[in-house]
Amino acid sequence: MDSYWPAVACGDDESPAAMRDWAVKLEAKPKYVVSSTRGDFPWNNSHRIAGDGPTLYQGGLRGTRRLELVSATPFRNGAVAMHYRRATSWQVA
Secondary structure, three states: OOOHHHHHHOOOOOOOHHHHHHHHHHHHOOEEEEOOOOOOOOOOOEEEEOOOOOOOOOOOOOOOOOEEEEEEEEOOOOOEEEEEEEOOHHHOO
C-alpha cells in the first residue's frame, strides 16, 4: 500500500480520476504502523507505534486445537472469508 497509493496520488500511475481523488485524501490521513522491526515509513503522515503489549499465544498453546469449517465466502478480489468453530471430540473423525 505504501508504494501504490502515493504514486496514484501524485499522478505517477495511470489511474481513473476517482481513484486519484481517493489517493489524495488517503495521502493526507494519518497512518499508524505497529512494528518492532520496521523503521522506514516513506508514506506521508505515517507514524510508528512500538506495540509493546503481549502477543497472541505468548505462552504458546496447551495443545492442538481441532477446528471445523462452518462457512467459506469467496470475494471477487480472490480473498476468502472463512468461519471456523472449535470442534467437539465427537465431531472429529
